[in-house]
Every structure is written in structure tokens, then in C-alpha cells.
Amino acid sequence: MIGILELATIFALWLYMLGAISTSRNKEHLTVDLIETFLTNPRARAFYEVTRSVIVLLITLFMLSLAYHMLGWSLKRPQTTPALSLPLLWQQAPMLAASVFFVAYAVRDILRALAGLNKTQETAEG
Template sequence: MTALFHRLDGAIMWAMGLVVIMTNLAVTVLILFLVLARFVLGWSVVGVLELATLSAMWLYMCGAVIAARNRQHLVVDFLSQALPTPRAKALHDLAVSIIMVVLSLFFMGLARDMVDWSIARPQTTAALSLPLMIPQSAIVLASALFIIYAFRDLVIAARVVLGISSREAGEL
């Protein structure tokens, strides 16, 4: 079962990495073009900023998922490094994991409310008439993956606190 989870995680991270690379390039090229067109050529190109913003939403959300997956999203390590015993560190990790699960569920609730609003009152961008659900879908995907990785971290932290070896806990 863990082999399946590892393959699934690998596929998700491959897709996230691809999206991050593509959207990073898109944001860079679009903003560079926008600046050059506006200030060098004197052109006002409609829709370029909308495409850059859409790409940026996907870039930020996928980057946040990668950071959450690597347990680097919310890191304040001053306290965890100051804890004197491995048991205290394990309890700290468990507390952080519980907080992350709660925050991830809250984020999913906000994403659901956003989708409900978007379905009830569909909106599009001003210049290109792109549905706002395109960038909003990045938030929905990120919130779902945040929950998955938060629960993974919670299970690992609970197993460590309960005394299951860290090697076995790390296999999740």
C-alpha cells in the first residue's frame, strides 16, 4: 500500500514541478513582454496582465503544495530546535501537525465557499473573458492536496509519539 502512495506522490510532484516550471516561464515572459511593449514600444497590449496573473496563481499554489509536501511551508524552527528531548520534539511535531490539519480544513472550507460563489455568480476577466474559475481551480487543488499532506504528517507524528519506529513512520 505504501508503494502505491509513493508512486501517487511521485506523480503529483512531477505534475506540480511541471506546472511550476511552465507557469514560472509564462509569468516571466509575459511580464517581460508587457514591460517592453509598454515602456519601449509604447504599446498597450490587452490581456497580457490577465494571463500573467492567471499563471501566477497556479505558480503560487503549486509552489505552496510542494512546500507543504516537503514540510517546509510553515516553518518556525526556533522552538523545535530548543526542545531538549526527542519526546518533546515528537509532541511538538504532533501539535504542529494537528494545527496544519485544522488550517487545511479551514482553507478547504474557504475554497468551497469561493467555488459556490463562482457557480452562483460566474465571472470572467475583463479583457479576455476567461472564467475566473481557471485561477480559482488552483486554490481548490492546493487546498485538497494540503489536506492530504497534513493528514500524512499527522499520521507520521502520531506514530512517532506512540512509539512506532521513525523508519516505519517515515514510510508513509
């Protein structure tokens, strides 16, 4: 029975972050339907997508920086869990892993949004 809470916490953090990676991959995060409802112009909607994607990238870069520094601090001052003496890195690593995926998906979303903006511009010109 000793250490069950520690194992549950480690597994929960990994599962939470894997779920967050999945929602980021499917672009189901940070959506504001109210703004999209009012945007009827395709060009304005495409510009909104670019803006939203850039904001998400900035937030994910900040999260990546925090996770990197947290992991660096943990490597300098290693700690273990009280009952099972597992390294706390097992609890902190999912944050860094998820942050890397978040940044990658944010870059992907920016490229897609820019392609959509370019497409609406070509349609308006042609």
C-alpha cells in the first residue's frame, strides 16, 4: 500500500499530458467560438486564425521555457518521492514532453493558418 499515491500521481500526470497532447494535435484547445461566430468574412476569419495560432505559440514557448527550467533545477538538486524513492523527474518529465509537442503543433497551426490566409488573398485577387 505504501507508494500507491506516488504511483497514481505519476501515472495521472503522464495521462493528463498525453491527453493534452492529443487535444493539441486535434486542434481542440483554446477555442473561442464567440469570435468565430461574428467573423463572416473569410479574410477576417483567416487573419483571426493566424493571430490565434501566434498567441498559442507564444504561450507554449513560455510553457516550454518553464518546463525546461524546472527540469534543469531538478537535475541540479535531485529529489525522490518519500515512500518509493522514485526520482521526481518521473513527475516532471511529462510537462517537458508535452511542451515540446505543444510548440510543434503550434508551429504547424501557424503554417496552416498562413496557408489559409494566402488562399483567401488569392481568391480575393482572382
